[in-house]
Amino acid sequence: MAGSVARRMFQLLEPVHLVTFYAEEPSAALVELGLRDNYWDGYFAGRAGPLGLVPSEVVHALFYNFADGEVARHIPRVWTVTTPEAAVVARQRGSAAALRRILGDLADSPELANAADLLTTAALGAPTEGRAMYAAHRALPIPDEPVARLWHAGTLLREHRGDGHIAALVTEGVGGAEAHMLHGLSEGTPARKFGRVHHLPAARLDEVVRGLQARGLLDAAEALTDEGRATKARIEAHTDRLAAAPYDALGAADLERLEADLAPIAGRLDAVGSR
Numbered sequence: 197m198a199g200s201v202a203r204r205m206f207q208l209l210e211p212v213h214l215v216t217f218y219a220e221e222p223s224a225a226l227v228e229l230g231l232r233d234n235y236w237d238g239y240f241a242g243r244a245g246p247l248g249l250v251p252s253e254v255v256h257a258l259f260y261n262f263a264d265g266e267v268a269r270h271i272p273r274v275w276t277v278t279t280p281e282a283a284v285v286a287r288q289r290g291s292a293a294a295l296r297r298i299l300g301d302l303a304d305s306p307e308l309a310n311a312a313d314l315l316t317t318a319a320l321g322a323p324t325e326g327r328a329m330y331a332a333h334r335a336l337p338i339p340d341e342p343v344a345r346l347w348h349a350g351t352l353l354r355e356h357r358g359d360g361h362i363a364a365l366v367t368e369g370v371g372g373a374e375a376h377m378l379h380g381l382s383e384g385t386p387a388r389k390f391g392r393v394h395h396l397p398a399a400r401l402d403e404v405v406r407g408l409q410a411r412g413l414l415d416a417a418e419a420l421t422d423e424g425r426a427t428k429a430r431i432e433a434h435t436d437r438l439a440a441a442p443y444d445a446l447g448a449a450d451l452e453r454l455e456a457d458l459a460p461i462a463g464r465l466d467a468v469g470s471r
Contacts, residue, residue: 201451202439206357208458209315212350214470215294216242216287225290229278240270242287245280246332258328260362261372263396284336292344298471299343299464309342311457314450315349321445322356326363330356346461353442360438364431373404378413378420378428387418 199207216222217239226238244255252268259267274283296303316338324331333355339345365375373393380390387408388394388401396404408414413424420428443451 200436200440201443202357202436204455205353205443206436206439208455208462209350209353211462211465211470212295212347212458213354215298215347215465216291216351218469218471219291219294219298220471221294221297222287222290225286225293226283229282229286231274231277237270237274238283238287240267241274241278241280241283244271245283245287246329246336248280248332249275260365261375262392263373263400266392288339288344288348291347292339292341294470295343295347295465298468299461302461302464303343307457308346308461311454311461312342312346312349314446314454314457315353316345317450318442318445318454319349319352319356321443322441327356327359330359353439356442357435357439361431361435363438364434367434368427368431370427370431371404373400374408375431377404377408378424378431381414381420381424382428387414 222242223233223235223238226242227233229241231237231241240255243259244250247255247258249272252271255271256262256264256267299308302308320334322330324334330352333352336348339348365371370378373396376391376393377387380393381387383390387405393401393404405414405418408424409416409418411423412421413427415421446454
């Protein structure tokens with residue numbers, strides 16, 4: 197697999213974590229706590245749970261890419277129904293159950309157990325300074341069961357990468373809604389249709405588009421310009437550089453083994469869209 201270690205590992209680990217967002221089991225486990233069955237209650241409770249009872253403004257700042265007021269629709273309301281500790285447990289339990297269902301025989305393989313161990317070594321091997329989401333997740337207990345440990349380590353590494361990605365975006369002066377548009381366009385999705393921007397008021401979308409056009413990142417047709425593509429490429433390259441530190445904890449042989457063990461796991465999850 198070509199590319200930097202951080203990029204290769206991102207490609208292998210993303211399918212593992214996507215069960216948390218796409219599979220039924222994690223959402224169902226969070227709904228069982230009494231949360232509304234609207235997906236987003238569970239999303240915010242589960243992902244923000246490691247932060248504890250912080251205000252919505254803190255979650256908004258750390259998540260970075262949600263519209264103003266969106267986090268406040270769920271936090272602190274979810275904490276009147278359940279606790280951060282219960283949400284963390286439910287999210288992990290549901291995610292591990294989804295992985296077990298999709299992976300089948302691979303869930304009990306020695307390769308998965310080895311991957312979980314090596315990933316945990318990597319996930320605990322980076323500094324926490326400047327990495328608020330990563331630090332919050334690192335404070336959680338490490339599961340004993342291999343599938344849950346694989347998910348936990350993958351989540352740690354994803355949040356570590358996410359913290360670095362936000363640093364890269366801030367460095368480039370790209371806000372959350374702008375980041376969504378740039379990413380959507382790089383994937384072939386119109387600027388106003390990707391992810392969590394499509395539901396924003398038209399006036400707000402106009403404002404974001406005009407700002408990107410004024411910077412020369414979008415053209416009059418709302419397509420990426422050469423500078424827009426270059427900016428996106430710099431952000432991704434910077435993100436990869438900032439995501440590399442955990443893998444320094446592994447030797448070359450262990451890293452090669454880890455990639456080999458993860459490849460069939462990621463392949464099976466990719467085949468079903470991690471659902």
